[in-house]
Amino acid sequence: MRRLLPLLIICASLATPVAVAAAKPVGPGDRGRVVKLVQRALGVPADGIFGPGTARAVRRFQRAEGLTVTGRVDAATRAALLEAPASGGAAVPDGEGGIVAAARQALGRPYEAGASGPRAFDCSGLVVWAADAVGIELPRSSYAQYDTGARVARAAIAAGDLVFFDTNGPGASDVGIAVSATGAISATTHGVREHEIFGPYWGEHYVGARRLGAG
Numbered sequence: 001m002r003r004l005l006p007l008l009i010i011c012a013s014l015a016t017p018v019a020v021a022a023a024k025p026v027g028p029g030d031r032g033r034v035v036k037l038v039q040r041a042l043g044v045p046a047d048g049i050f051g052p053g054t055a056r057a058v059r060r061f062q063r064a065e066g067l068t069v070t071g072r073v074d075a076a077t078r079a080a081l082l083e084a085p086a087s088g089g090a091a092v093p094d095g096e097g098g099i100v101a102a103a104r105q106a107l108g109r110p111y112e113a114g115a116s117g118p119r120a121f122d123c124s125g126l127v128v129w130a131a132d133a134v135g136i137e138l139p140r141s142s143y144a145q146y147d148t149g150a151r152v153a154r155a156a157i158a159a160g161d162l163v164f165f166d167t168n169g170p171g172a173s174d175v176g177i178a179v180s181a182t183g184a185i186s187a188t189t190h191g192v193r194e195h196e197i198f199g200p201y202w203g204e205h206y207v208g209a210r211r212l213g214a215g
Helices: 033-042 052-065 075-083 095-105 123-132
Strands: 150-152 162-165 174-178 183-188 191-196 206-211
Touching (some): 033 075, 095 123, 095 183
Antiparallel strands (some): 174 183, 183 191
């Protein structure tokens, strides 16, 4: 008898449009995507909440850069964070490679139907969260994500491509993020894990792959 293997559940809610950057300063009490970008650049936990720890990291960065030390991210601080990370902040990942880096940060976190992070994920929620971390906006469901970007041949899959499976019904009912030509990270019912794309289970359910930023 075939043993039960992890199935992925998708959520049909719509993604909320996000802006890549904000014009106004960001500081204590602020929340959202821009705060997460700042936190990633500073190398602190990216929970999207500008708390005391983030403010301390901003002040350290400002002192190192010779900027006015305010603990808030104004235009000059934001430019230094996003354009000159070598002075002490970690580079903000960009594009498809950044999606892989973001997905790796979620490894081991639990599965929850309808969850988009940062503490738990479902399959398409993980993809939305990882893409959002690098400024790429995607629809919320795996079916809609399958219509994004350009089709990629099985033999041409590369890190950052989205890979789709039919483990939870016909069509692209399941999605992961390729980390290589043969491996992917996805939110399974046992949590966020790295697995083979074409192994004994996943290979039987493989549907196709899409490349973001193309098409």
